[in-house]
Amino acid sequence: MMKQPLQLVFAQNNRSLLQATTTFESLDKVDWQQVSCLLLDATDISTAYAALVKLRQNSLPHCYLRPVVFVANTERHNGWQWHAADAVLVLQGEHLLDPALVPDNLETINRWIDNLPQQERGADGHLQVKVLRLLASRQTSAEPQATPSNYNGYVYPLLQPVFSLQDMGVMQTLGFLEQQNLLSATLFDRAHFCIHCDSAFLNFKETCVACGSHDLDVVELVHHFSCGFTADITRFKAGGDALICPKCDKHLRHIGVDYDKPSTVNKCRLCQHVSQDGNVVAKCFNCDCSTEARFLDVRRINSYKLTSVGLNAAFYGLKTYFTDILENELQLLSLREFELFANAEAARIARYGKSQSALAVVRFVGLDKIQMELGSKAKQIFTELADIFKSILRETDIITAYNESMFAILMPETSQNNAALALNRLQKAVEQLFSENFDRSLDIQQHALAVTSELQVRDALERFLNQ
Template sequence: MRTPFYFSRNNAASPLAAVGTFNLAEISTYDLASISCFLVDGKSASEAIDNIGAIRQHDNPLIYLKPIVLIGNMNTLIKTVEENVDHSASVEQFSPEYLDNLSASFETINQWIDAIPDVATVSDSSSRFKTLRLMASRDLKITPYYTVEHHNGFNYPKLKPLFAKKDNSIERTLEFLEQQQLITAKLKRRAHFCPHCDCAFLNFKETCPDCQSDNIETDELIHHFKCGHTDSAAKFKHFNKMQCPKCDNDLKHIGVDYDKPSTFHECNECSHTFQDPRVLADCYNCHRTMEPDNLDLRDINEYEVSALGKNAAIFGLDALFTSILSTDLNLYAQDEFKNFLAVERSRIKRYKLSQSSIALIHLGNLESLFETLGKKAEQVFKELSVVFKSVFRESDVISARNESVFCVLMTETSETNANLAISRLSASVDDLFKTNSNIDLLISSAIYNVVEFDSLEDQLDLFLAEKSSL
């Protein structure tokens, strides 16, 4: 029977006597599959948001996919935080029976997570894949929530905790998944956005065509049938009646004595009179003024997972490049790679006749290339795979930690020659992307002597940590 755990990053005690505390720093001490959901304290909105983000931004699917329940006093729970989680409940509701029912209500989600192949060892670093899996695990229809708290006027609350940055990453991710036919979109509304800052809060104003001031007044034109005089309505007003300023006759009945052919405007700044004001839009965020035709008109959609997406979410959505590489090169699993590494290290140490090296390679902006290249990405990555194949030999052992980090065991290769090979790789990649686009694929690498290379995990963590600190 799965049980809930109270989630705490500072090891604070659970407010519920029957519920244990989960400390992320001690993750290895827990049986993650036996956890039904995480309980998050809702007393402090900022702390709750941080804790929810810590769960959803974790790479382990047994953590980030777990249902989250916001707990606290129902009068103090904040609606905007409640929208980020799967369920909310008052502390007073919790009893042994309620905890059992709560766990049972999430069993469908947990069974879905259990069905992920090798779920105990996989690591999902791609925000796109995590988004797809979160949606599929709950069969979620992601609907836009309109709010003044976000500068573009809407967000997708259930997905928001997956993303650390408060930008348009969610929209870009959903657009990408739709392009790959993993989710389907349905139009909810169209809206205008500032082309400079993506803000939806705009003020449309009528202005003077000459000086662009919006300090204008509007009046009607009066046409007197009898004498033909035409002037502003203000000029025809005489005490409590209407009188023609030209012939002094009273105007009593519209359509009989006079008509109103149109309206006109007068600028109080430059005194210019005109019939058609110039419409401009002010952005409340960046304070720029622009023509309405220059605004971005975009669709705001709701999304749900397609049949293809449901299958990919369970069995794995290999990154496009990794999938193509697997076709052209023999990519080994991490455990197999470790075995090859151990054997090669022992061989070199025993015979001392040659050298072998290991290269760690990181492709830094692979996700942004997907967005920029769109449908062209597959063809470009096929060409990139050819580059990899031309640099590495059949005797080299290659493994992918994820879609952007690769480990290469270069047998019978000194560190000097390994560096030359990686230099050829970088130069060929640069040439490829100069031909296909104006983007650069950021490649970083580190070369080690196999004999001095102790732990693959430790060296990878150190390599990636050094990269992130730059």
């Protein structure tokens, strides 16, 4: 059977394209093998874009990588948000959408998702991997687009929906991936940014070199041939149809014969100072600060394409310092092994009914960001973080990394309450580590639950990640 597009219903008023009733809540029941792409009714582009953001911020590759098509009722598509989807279909008249109109090339994206190694299909809340995967699955590069709606002037429409407000920006992430040789850059443009607020919206103007005022007149310079006197035109009095030279009092009648006008100059209306070149100052539309142009931040705006290393990382994921260090120090288990242990533990408890065990989950929000910010110093943080884990976990505890910033710990013979206490100790110690040594905070989310026969480890972790 031919694959069909699936209309995602995300608002009351957009159920009209196909007879479909797929909502965000029912997405995990979708049989993706039957689906060619997700359709979003883009009659209102801002709500359609918000729905796209929700899809792209999901942590499961088979969801966030899925081809998404905006369906529009007009040919006029203003704004970069239109370029954030994989395609735009325009609905003609009142007709329902013809599934045959869905572009064939979207199927290559589905094939890319199908080819992901089995163990890499689990959640990845990791921005860098998401960026690499979006580019790899679309066989495309990250192309910047100039926009007045973004205060730093550029946006990468395909990648923007992946980033939430708390995340490091798209540009920084792309720059980091370039440093790691996962992407290669090609210059797209050079742009000036405010050094105070990063805004690209700057008003460049010349100011008086003597007093700093921007109240300047551009006036002509007059050069009297016979006496050699040169000054701005306001210094020459007008005498009938001629100018009168203030130095020799002669009349200047014919341009090219008596005098010429070699150039224009800036004359300050405040202090009368005349100069050839004013000081160029940029006033920021966003923060109101003025900065001399030579002190502005000049940055390269690049388009980025995947390197072969990047393509590999898109497929197999990125290892981070922290998981590497934990693997060595704490004998990190794979998620599969961890699930087997948890299931055995649940069965043991159900059978004997004598003891209780707990599953503890902890997430360090933005741990990947820290790695980017600190570069090589990140290793020190992660070593100390691993030490904290070691000091709080017991020999019998079992730990796995769900992704690069989220960890699950199976605590045998531990009540839910005691697991919560251990997590609180862990959180306090980590917060202290960051505030005392690194002069910054780290947002930590944690949760403890009892191990029962109903517990599905993967589901529980996924719920925690997407809450």
